[in-house]
Amino acid sequence: MIPVAFDYACPASVEEAVRALAESGEEAKVLAGGQSLLPMLRLRATSPKLLVDVGRVPRLRGVREEAGSLVIGAMTTHHDLLHDALVQRHAPLLATATETVGDPAVRHRGTLGGSVAHADPAGDLSSVVLALDGELVARGPRGRRTIPAAEFFVDRLRTALEPDELLVEIRVPKPGAGWGFHYEKFHRSAQAPTVVGVAVAVRRENGGIAQARIGLTNMGPTPLRASAVEAALAGADATAQAVVRAAEAAAEGTSPASDLGASSEYRAHLARVLTRRAVLAAARAE
Structure with a gap:
């Protein structure tokens, strides 16, 4: 499909880019790498009157x-x-x-x-x-x-x-001492959207888990923190058993969609499984 016609600006500075956006109001879109915007333009999912290309700033x-x-x-x-x-x-x-x-x-x-x-x-x-x-x-x-x-x-x-x-x-x-990190995701191919992803940062202290920060991908309309899991892990032993128990709360407070990629129930299941794997890897639990 061919995009709707639009004007094009290629500013050489941040100031020029901001000025172009301000002059266009809500009718402009910023073009960065184009990997998401260009397909949307072709599908006419968005139809800006001005494209502000910041690739030369x-x-x-x-x-x-x-x-x-x-x-x-x-x-x-x-x-x-x-x-x-x-x-x-x-x-x-x-x-x-x-x-x-x-x-x-x-x-x-x-x-x-x-x-x-x-x-x-x-x-x-x-x-x-x-x-x-x-x-x-x-x-x-x-x-x-x-x-x-x-x-x-x-x-x-x-x-x-x-x-x-x-x-x-x-x-x-920048993290201090004792932090471990891991990212787990499920998707069907390199080009397919992530069905569910889990980003984990865990701080070990005195053999246990002192703090955990967990971000969930595609478990709602925005990225979410798995706050129930974070609370369950704070002060817990860095053992597989403790991590498995905490990860059962991964879908609490989320609103995953049901679509062609997966049902909401399957996404909730994936959130629990991937959270367990990611925390175990980040904490190097035994």
Whole structure:
């Protein structure tokens, strides 16, 4: 199918991009890697009057350390994340999950910022940023603002970004000692949507689990924290038996959809199974 006609802007700076968005109101879309937006344009699932291509804004790429956090430019590609030494050292959960996104062609074009701003419930990296207690930094006509990941995802394909704001950075805190990480997902092929995914960060202390942060992919219209499992694991022994008991609560508070990919009941089952596997791997439980 052919997209509806639209105007095209290719700004060279963040300021130019924000100005273009502000002048267009709610009739513009930001083009990052294009792996999600271009198919939607072809299907006419979205019909913007202006496409703002931020692919030539150099300040939106790269990874750096800053005040105890890892700061990742929104236009940093999945491929670059996978091969960045800072990400591998300080955000291994992000690297592990990124490796499961699409195929090499998708990872060379797709971006972290584009993925989280698209807010697809089946997007793997949104639940990872949530599990890492990340923050999203937006730039608009009124300046910069920082949005906690827990407040960023509003609904399916909707975020807290205003129409005239551009996502410029993703910040994740660097972990201290004792943290382990793992990402588990179920999908039918590299190009198929994630049926369910589980992002886990676990801190071991004195032989037990002191803290757990768990993000769920595709268990509702937005990424969710498995808060009941997190509470059950806090202070628990790092044993397989304790993890299995806690993981039974993985679907509590969720609202998984029933669609061609899976029924809601099957997704709830997968959430329990994958949470158990991911926590066991992250905690290296015995």
